[in-house]
Amino acid sequence: MKVTPAAAMVPVLVLLLTWLSVRAINPEAELFDRALGELDRFAMIESALYRDVFSARAGTLRNYDPLVWEINALHDSLGQLRKTAAIDTETTAAVDQLAASIDRQEELVEQFKSDNALLHNSLSFFGRFGVRLESSDLGPAVTAASAAMLHLTLDTSSAAVRDVKDRLDELALQRASTAGDGDVVGGLLAHGRLLHDLLPAVDNTLKAMRALPRKRDQDSLRTMVLIRQSASRTTARQFRRALYGTSLLLVGLLVYLGLRLRARANVLQRRAAFEHVIAGISMRFINAPPQNIGAEIDRALGDMAECVGSDRGYFVMSGPTPRVHAWCKAGKSFPPGWPERAPALAARFGPAVDGIIQVPRVDWMPPGVNKEACLALGLGGWACVTNVDKDGTGFVLGFDAIGRPCRITAAGELSLLRMALDTIVHAVERHSMEKERARLEQRLQQARRMETVGTFTSGIAHNFNNILGGILGHSEVIEEQLASDARPRHSLDAIRLGAERARDLVDQILTFGRPRDASRRALSAGTLVAEAASLLNVSLPPTMELVIHEPPAAAIVSGEFAQLLQVILNLCNNAAQAMGNTGRIEVETTVHEVSEARRLTHGELEPGRYVSIAVRDAGRGMDGPTMAQIFEPFFTTRSGGNGLGLATVREIVREHGGAMYVASTPGVGSCFEIWLRCLATATPAPQVDAPALALGRGETVLMVADDSSQLLREEEMLAALGYEPVGFTDKDSALAACRSASERFDVLVVGHLGSTVASLELATALHQAAPRLPVVLATKSTGEIGADALMVAGIADVVHWPIVAAEIAVALDHCSELNRREAKLPPGPPRAAYSLAH
Incomplete structure (x- = not known):
């Protein structure tokens, strides 16, 4: 089945709708949402990390496990961000920048953990040693150093650092001048100097951590994700609009295809109805007797015109035997000269594919002679089909729409016009063949009757004529011996007239099988x-x-x-x-x-x-x-x-x-x-004694017979009838002459060749060699010949052998008329005639 472009677009639109549907639901939106959520989680983890770091700095965090978990959580969150947010190069660079910040943060946390652990250990020892020395002589100096150290834990500025250093130096000087507790003071000084270094270092580490651009990197990454999320949403909205438009297009296309399918179904329904009408017409043509073919053609035109919705329908045949059949709807009529001029109008449209000419709307035609001709005929639409057979006979089957467009538009319906024309042409040809077959059958019956009557009368005709001759002779003798006014004279005249009529009747019996329409x-x-x-x-x-x-x-x-x-x-x-x-x-x-x-x-x-x-x-x-x-x-x-x-x-x-x-x-x-x-004239023509035989005009007749002496006599008879005979006693020579120069001959006459079958076989071969030449079969017996065999062999007429002048004259005149029709020549001038006595 042929796929139309519109139908082929349906799967394309379905695929497009599927893709647009996927794009319209914004599959990246979830990734962007997850990325933003991961950024929030990342910020929370980082805040917790800083909280725990400061808690550890303040000494409220007992262990560093939360710091380890939070660092690992930051790395895990970073991995999730890589999966969700790292869509393009710019975002990947932002994630990498954030990863570098986390790595740096991890280094500082590790450093903080080391320094802070040592810091709190030293603070513990420093406080313990300070308590032990409060009651000693160095108590005031230790207290001053502890106070400065406490201040340093809260403020690691350079002044606080110098203050601690000065207090520790004073404590060291006092230690030298005071005896006792030297080890405790030494331990206090050692841890104090260590804290002097660690406290600023830890705070610097914290400051370095806080100085990291983590917030900027997060905000930059968040901004990128938000921008891409907005772009994704905008793209999704565009895809949804495209999806809506494509859906409308698909719906429109489906509606269009539905209408097309409905129109196609209507066309198929009309085509099926047209085919049904043509089939019914064909059956009627087959069953119709030959004399009703014309009426059946008129009826067929009406059926077809009503089926295709036309106002007029007609069939025109041109050639030697033109004929016109026309039908029109009630209230419509044919303009003068139409449809006889249909072949001429069809020829003006130029060569058409398969002989089909279609004018859906005459008013859409370009201006010109053809449009003016159609408008002059009242045509709103026109469809016709033409054909020319091998003999040059033209056929036209046409349908007119008056004042409206032609309803025959589909290619399937137009192709059926050819079938309809062929149906009518075949019916006409069959009618012609039936007429020719009937004519041959009649000629065959005449030949058979002549054989039968000839056989019956051949033995008695001569003797009966002799008896009639005696009667006539005696009547004449008696008539001479009687006076003109004698009473028996009337009876004698009646006897003589009866004998003459009896002789005429014998002649009629002898010519029973011959044509009797020559006079x-x-x-x-x-x-x-x-x-x-x-x-x-x-x-x-x-x-x-x-x-x-x-x-x-x-x-x-x-x-x-x-x-x-x-x-x-x-x-x-x-x-x-x-x-x-x-x-x-x-x-x-x-x-x-x-x-x-x-x-x-x-x-x-x-x-x-x-x-x-x-x-x-x-x-x-x-x-x-x-x-x-x-x-x-x-x-x-x-x-x-x-x-x-x-x-x-x-x-x-x-x-x-x-x-x-x-x-x-x-x-x-x-x-x-x-x-x-009954003739129209009231004046009968005078009676003549002998029939007139039509003469030929010098046509060349090929004759074949196996008896040379008989053939010579037949040639002389044809020459006397006005023909030019060319005789052959050898059938092969006759066949060769016909094949080599068939245009030389006008009629072929096949005589007796030993048997009727042999004569019929030669006639068939001659017809195949020269199909356009009529063949006359002269035979002694027709009992074994059928009309169908004569038609196959191309026999135009059947006569008796030996040839009878009156009979062959009629047959050859019929063949000459066939040749004139074949050549489409007008009949010639009246020919001379001569008489043959019975």
């Missing part, structure tokens, strides 16, 4: 029905009643006269046989307006105007299973039937773009309705 023209339904009635009146048994309802004059259809006539004749004959050649047949022609798509029993009708020709009978009717098979070739319920009548009817109607409706009730009768498009 369509405007036909009057009334003329068709009248012609059919004239033939049926002489062919139906007298027990049959034919009722013809007058068709409306507006009933004009497009088609081939003989084929549609055959449809009516087949339906009427089928009705007569269903009634056992006894009963009533009704033929009714009506014009209908179809306002919406309608599904009949056999086919569908788009909205428009139609001509309906209904043939009704009161025969035995049909049950459901029978009705499900009536249009299958060779299915019949009559022992003498061949099963081609209704199959031919269904194929002719389907190839004319029409549909059929069949209703039947067992024991009641049946109704067959033919629905054909």
